[in-house]
Each structure stands twice: as structure tokens, then as C-alpha cells.
Amino acid sequence: MGMYLNPGNSGFTRIRNDIYVDKSGLISLINETIETPRFLTCVSRPRRFGKSFAAKMLCAYYDKTCDSSVLFDDLAIAQDEKFNKTYRQHLNQYDVIYLDMTNVLGKADSDSIVPFIQNSVTEELLEAYPDLKVGNVFDETLLHTAELTGNKLIMIIDEWDAPIRETPKSQKPYLDFLRTLFKSSGTTDQIFAAAYMTGILPIKKDGSQSAISDFKEFTVIKPRKFGGYVGFTETEVKKLCEEYHCDFEKMKRWYDGYWFRDTGSVYNPNSVMEAIRNDDFDSYWTQTSAAGSLMGYISMDFDGLSKTVAELIGGGEVKADPRGFSNDLVTIRNRDDVLTILTHLGYLAYDERTGKVRIPNEEIHMEFTRIVREVKRD
Secondary structure (H helix, E strand, C coil), X not given: CCCCECCCCHHHHHHHCCCCCCCCHHHHHHHCCCCCCCCEEEEECCCCCCHHHHHHXXXXXXXXXXXXXXXXXXXXXXXXXXXXXXXXXXXCCEEEEEEEHHHHHCCCCCCCHHHHHHHHHHHHHHHHCCCCCCCCCXXXXXXXXXXXXXXXXXXXXXXXXXXXXXXXXXXXXXXXXHHHHCCCCCCHHHHEEEEEEEXXXXXXXXXXXXXXXXXXXXXXXXXXXXXXXXXXXXHHHHHHHHHHXXXXXXXXXXXXXXXXXXXXXXXXXXXXXXXXXXXXXXXCHHHCCCXXXXXXXXXCCCCCHHHHHHHHHCCCXXXXXXXXXXXXXXXXXXXXXXXXXXXXXXXXXXXXXXXXXXXXCHXXXXXXXXXXXXXXXX
């Protein structure tokens, strides 16, 4: 088991040992993309909405160095007819490259992120395959790996946008690295059976175009078929409340409020689980790094923003146009960009039926109220 190559199934084992909601249907959606033109997938969602849980589940499922059947055989991916067609076909069949970009940022400075990734993955590949021919560039090494093993790789990047959010200096070399790795005109389809990226932000735009254009994107504004895997559905929360003897109506008031077409109500999964563990309905967003950013955004000097914030706190809905957003946290040009950022962070819920945003629930309302008090005090 490696850090970046074939991380095993221990991460998902720990997840299964805690309060668990079966999201294994996500695997079927990725299996559907293997060896198709849709094999590059990027799913963005707010902090504490299960991004790392999903990444660890996919690692456990695809990693060929372990046997994960005991972790999945009782889940929907194996039991439900609409999911299980490809379950055995892909279970533990691939070399997996797993990059947790927040972990990488803790080990490499902004000037060395890309070389650190390339060197670390190459070292682990050579340890696993001593006869591997190292290429002149990184994607050549990956191509030689696929040729040596006779099997393409699965790439999983968790918090893919962390360098863009936290170290803007590294943005260009990092995006160039991803562009080279996943370029349609290169060897990408000879290297990867599938790739899955998850983060808070959609893929960064260069002008009006995506910087990594071949990924199929599913965002918190338009999750499409991934809507049921962004957070907990109402059915799942009702089941948890029955199992752990929680007040469902309170759970709904505190943590519901997000809504996706074909999915319906969606709840903040981290907050639901914390409420169950602590037997206490409260705002758990104060414990996330997103909380500190709210003050900066709602204090920005854009015409009408103060009035908009007041309307939202009062329970109203306001129009928002997310189409011009540059998909980073610094290129903020107008009120719509602020509202779009807050939607990607989970502070607002966007309804594609009306094109409006609102504060979704009691938990987030408490955060807005607290931050506004602090802004006025300053």
C-alpha cells in the first residue's frame, strides 16, 4: 500500500465503521464512463459534503492490491440490479493513483507542487514495478506503466482545486500539469481507464473556456445525475433519524434546504452526522475553514450587496447569475460572483428552476447572522 499509488481500503474501512449512508451507487456512474469518451469526471461540492468519503470509497473499490469485496458486497452497488451490472468486472482491477491535494500542499511549497507529485508517484511506481521504464516526462512514465502491466490506471484527485484556492502562485504550473496529463490530443486515453476529480470549485476557466476542457463537470449548481451523491437525501435522513431516534422535523429545519432536480431535498451530511453523534442540533459550520471566508465576501463593496444580504437573512430569495464566474476565489467582479462563490461554499442554495439563491436552513442562517453582527461591530 502506498501514499499515492494504490492506497488500499483502510480509509473506506474506517468510514464503514462509523455512521454510514450507502453512496456506493456513485461507483456505478464512474463505471459507466470507463473506456468511453466520458472517462474524465469532475464533481464539485461544498466543504464537509463528503468529497473525501467518495474519493476513499473509489480507491477501495478500484485498487487491485486489496480485496474489498467484504466492504461492498452488502451495499447497493452489489445488491441493486440497476447498479450491479459492472460491479464484479471492475472491483479491485486497477492501479490507482490517488492525490489528496490538501496533503500535497502540506508537503510541498507553491513552487514545487508539480515536481513533488511527479517524483512521489514515480518513486512508488518504481517500487511496485522495478522493471518500469521512466519516461522523459511524467505522462510517458504513466504510459509505460499501462503498457508494462497491460492495464490502464484509475486517477483520483481529492480537493483538486486546493492549490488554486490556497496558493494562487501555483495556479498556472498546476493547471498546465493537469492540462498535459488529461489532454485529448495526447496519450490520456491510453493511460487512464477513468479519472475522477472532486473539489469545491468547478474547473478554472481560461477566458471563457475551461482550462481542462475534456472533463465532464457536475457542480453544486448543476449536479445532474450526481445530485443524489452531493449530500444526504431526505429518504436517507429519515432512515438515520429512525435508526438513531432523532427528531426528523428538527433535522430538516437545521440542515435541509438544498434542492436538485431529480433528487429533491439535500441535507448537509457532515452536520447531520455531527447532530446524531452529539445529540445536539447546532451550527457545525463554525468548525470549518469556510466559516472564516463568509465575512470577507459579504463585506465586499458591490452595489446592492448589503441590501441583498439583508434580504437573504430575512428569508428572501434573490436572483443570481453564475455563468460569468471565473471559478476561483479571487477574481470577483460583481454581486453575482459573490453569490456564486457562496453557493459553491454551501452558504447559499441555488434553485435552477427560478435562478434564485437563498439561505438554505437554520444552521447557515445562524452563521450569516453572527457574521453580520461582527461586520457591524467592526
